Amino acid sequence: MNIPLYIQVKQKITQELMSGNWRAGDLIPSEIELAQSYQVSQGTVRKAIDELSIEKILIRRQGKGTYVTTHNEEQIQLRFLRLTSSKGNKEKLESQLLSFEKTRVNSYVANRLNLRPGSSVYKIKRVLTFARKPLILDEIYISTIPFKGLNAEMINQKKGSLYRLYESNYGIQMLNADEKIKAVSAEAEVSKLLNIKKGHPILGIERVSYTYGNKPIEWRLGLCLTDEYHYQTELE
Amino acid sequence: MNIPLYIQVKQKITQELMSGNWRAGDLIPSEIELAQSYQVSQGTVRKAIDELSIEKILIRRQGKGTYVTTHNEEQIQLRFLRLTSSKGNKEKLESQLLSFEKTRVNSYVANRLNLRPGSSVYKIKRVLTFARKPLILDEIYISTIPFKGLNAEMINQKKGSLYRLYESNYGIQMLNADEKIKAVSAEAEVSKLLNIKKGHPILGIERVSYTYGNKPIEWRLGLCLTDEYHYQTELE
DNA sequence: GAGTGGTCTAGACCACGGC
DNA sequence: CCGTGGTCTAGACCACTCA
Numbered sequence: 001m002n003i004p005l006y007i008q009v010k011q012k013i014t015q016e017l018m019s020g021n022w023r024a025g026d027l028i029p030s031e032i033e034l035a036q037s038y039q040v041s042q043g044t045v046r047k048a049i050d051e052l053s054i055e056k057i058l059i060r061r062q063g064k065g066t067y068v069t070t071h072n073e074e075q076i077q078l079r080f081l082r083l084t085s086s087k088g089n090k091e092k093l094e095s096q097l098l099s100f101e102k103t104r105v106n107s108y109v110a111n112r113l114n115l116r117p118g119s120s121v122y123k124i125k126r127v128l129t130f131a132r133k134p135l136i137l138d139e140i141y142i143s144t145i146p147f148k149g150l151n152a153e154m155i156n157q158k159k160g161s162l163y164r165l166y167e168s169n170y171g172i173q174m175l176n177a178d179e180k181i182k183a184v185s186a187e188a189e190v191s192k193l194l195n196i197k198k199g200h201p202i203l204g205i206e207r208v209s210y211t212y213g214n215k216p217i218e219w220r221l222g223l224c225l226t227d228e229y230h231y232q233t234e235l236e
Numbered sequence: 237m238n239i240p241l242y243i244q245v246k247q248k249i250t251q252e253l254m255s256g257n258w259r260a261g262d263l264i265p266s267e268i269e270l271a272q273s274y275q276v277s278q279g280t281v282r283k284a285i286d287e288l289s290i291e292k293i294l295i296r297r298q299g300k301g302t303y304v305t306t307h308n309e310e311q312i313q314l315r316f317l318r319l320t321s322s323k324g325n326k327e328k329l330e331s332q333l334l335s336f337e338k339t340r341v342n343s344y345v346a347n348r349l350n351l352r353p354g355s356s357v358y359k360i361k362r363v364l365t366f367a368r369k370p371l372i373l374d375e376i377y378i379s380t381i382p383f384k385g386l387n388a389e390m391i392n393q394k395k396g397s398l399y400r401l402y403e404s405n406y407g408i409q410m411l412n413a414d415e416k417i418k419a420v421s422a423e424a425e426v427s428k429l430l431n432i433k434k435g436h437p438i439l440g441i442e443r444v445s446y447t448y449g450n451k452p453i454e455w456r457l458g459l460c461l462t463d464e465y466h467y468q469t470e471l472e
Numbered sequence: 473g474a475g476t477g478g479t480c481t482a483g484a485c486c487a488c489g490g491c
Numbered sequence: 492c493c494g495t496g497g498t499c500t501a502g503a504c505c506a507c508t509c510a
Contacts, residue, residue, distance in 0.1 A: 002506095004479060030495060041481045046496085054290075056472050062496045063488035080471050086416075180322075181467040183419040183437040183460075201419040201437035206466075224419075230442075231417040233469055235316050236292050238487095240498060266476060277500045282477090298477045299507035 005040050009048035012038060017057070017068065018212045024070035024167050028058070031066075057175060071163045071174070080163075080177055080209070083136070083229050091131035095159055098125040098193075100152040102144060109141050112208050113216045120144040124155065124162070127193055134194050135229060140220040146172060162218075163209075172217060177209040181231065186223070194225050203231060241276055245284035248274060253293070253304065254448045260306035260403050264294070267302075293411060307399045307409070316399075316413055316445070319372070319465050327367035331395055334361040334429075336388040338380060345377050348444050349452045356380040360391065360398075363429055370430050371465060376456040382408060398454075399445075408453060413445040417467065422459070430461050439467060 013034075016022045028034075031049065035042045049066055052058040056079075059067045071079070078093070085091065100122065107117040115121070121141045128136040140162070144150075147170055158165040166172040184204040191198040203224040211217050224231070249270075252258045264270075267285065271278040285302055288294040292315075295303045307315070314329070321327065336358065343353040351357070357377045364372040376398070380386075383406055394401040402408045420440040427434040439460040447453050460467070 006479075032495090043482085044480060047479085049496095060496060061489085063490075063494080065495060082469075082471070175472075177471040179469045179471060181417065181439070181469070182462040183439045185437050199435070201421050203417070203419045203439075207471075226418040233318075233415050233417070235318070235413040235415060235443075236411075242498075268476090279501085280499060283498085285477095296477060297508085299475080299509080301476060 006044045006047040006051075009034070009038055009040060009045055010051060013048060013052060014057075014212060020171055022068050023171065024068050024173055025072060026068045027065045028068065055175070069173070069175075071161065071167050080174070080207075082231050082233060083224060083226075084232050085130070086228055086230055089131065094129045094132075096127045096129065097152060097155055098127060100124055100155060105141060105143075109219045112219050113141070113143065115143055122147060122150055130229070135225050137190055137193050137223040138220055140218060142218050146170060146217070166217070172211055174209045174217065175211055177207050180206045182206075184223070190223055194223070196225060200225075202226065205231070242280045242283040242287075245270070245274055245276060245281055246287060249284060249288060250293075250448060256407055258304050259407065260304050260409055261308060262304045263301045264304065291411070305409070305411075307397065307403050316410070316443075318415075318467050318469060319460060319462075320468050321366075322464055322466050325367070330365045330368075332363045332365065333388060333391055334363060336360055336391060341377060341379075345455045348455050349377070349379065351379055358383060358386055362391075366465070371461050373426055373429050373459040374456055376454060378454045382406060382453070402453070408447055410445045410453065411447055413443050416442045418442075420459070426459055430459070432461060436461075438462065441467070 034045045104118045105121040110117040124140040182204045186200045205222040209218045267281045270281045340354045341357040346353040360376040418440045422436045441458040445454045
């Protein structure tokens, strides 16, 4: 095998995470302990953990130890939300569930999630509100298989953060996501829900989110009103 | 001083780049040479270069050496362009200059570029075309001071890549950028140039680009037709 | 074969957090 | 005070590039 040792260590650590031995928020063994158990030097473990913490899969805390990233901490909860107020306000986000149903997935979403067309999914519709103004209309699909028993009540309990729900109730962590953005016109139903005129320009954000091993878990389409907000990114 | 050694090495390397001693595309001294000249170990130089190459300021090439990132290489030229065809086509980009003028900057753009309101800037308008269809209408502002003597002919010569022009003719490298995205309606003038109906929804992408030391150099507003294309990002 | 970056080790010391 | 991650060193060997 010509795979570098630190890559192998990375894979071993990832296996512990995928298998559920180490769970979100857990403190993992120290670098020295890992070095002993994998029979490599501390520097090699360090390099593996370095990369995993760049990928935001692990978090180091000097003096304390290395932890598995979690969506349950306040600061990290809105990690995937790129919408910010153009005036710099920091308003509280609220979520209102519109509908929750079990249905069959269409072929487009099935492709994105590596599911068979027509297989069983949960479909979630909701409105996200900032400062009491409706801003985002979400339509979300997840396979019923890993989320067995999910219901509307559970979603309402977690008020807003689906990713916290996935993690705490099903042990599924969202690690990264792809987004595709278009400008579209608000249709009749959308314009009513977002309280705008029909035909008003809005952002259509299509997102696929992935867990360990780049396995796609969730597809969503977010329709966002960007009159007073904007989508923000950094390019390198 | 409590600044880690490798950060100090990073700063020294950055100074070489800012001062113009090492220019875009140059091969910089080897890790061993740098370690000797800075009186630190090779490992420390390595860590400094590691970070600079993550920031895409330097590029390592095994067996050859470490190079200063350049916009002149084909693959890296469209680094900041996030617009891709929804159908997966890879069409050639062409640029058509609409206007080039020297004018006074308004206060909004002045703030973004750390200029005094009313100071002298070049204003560039152009249309970017993919597969012979107009897709992006750009309006670009840069201070006249670092770009003394710039004219329309120089822009036409470089066909498309302004960043290549900045780098090769003025030694100014764009390292990173912030973008703010909104959905807007096409106004009369815009709709004519992009060959769409008035009021059609388009993306408004506002970008500020930075050089060494996070110094803002260029402000631009890109109006993008996203009927057959989309803006793509990855979230971590 | 010489020179470059890439991996790996062993060991020292520092800075931080918490008992 | 101890254990953690963070920095730094010195030296070995590997993998790649090019003359």
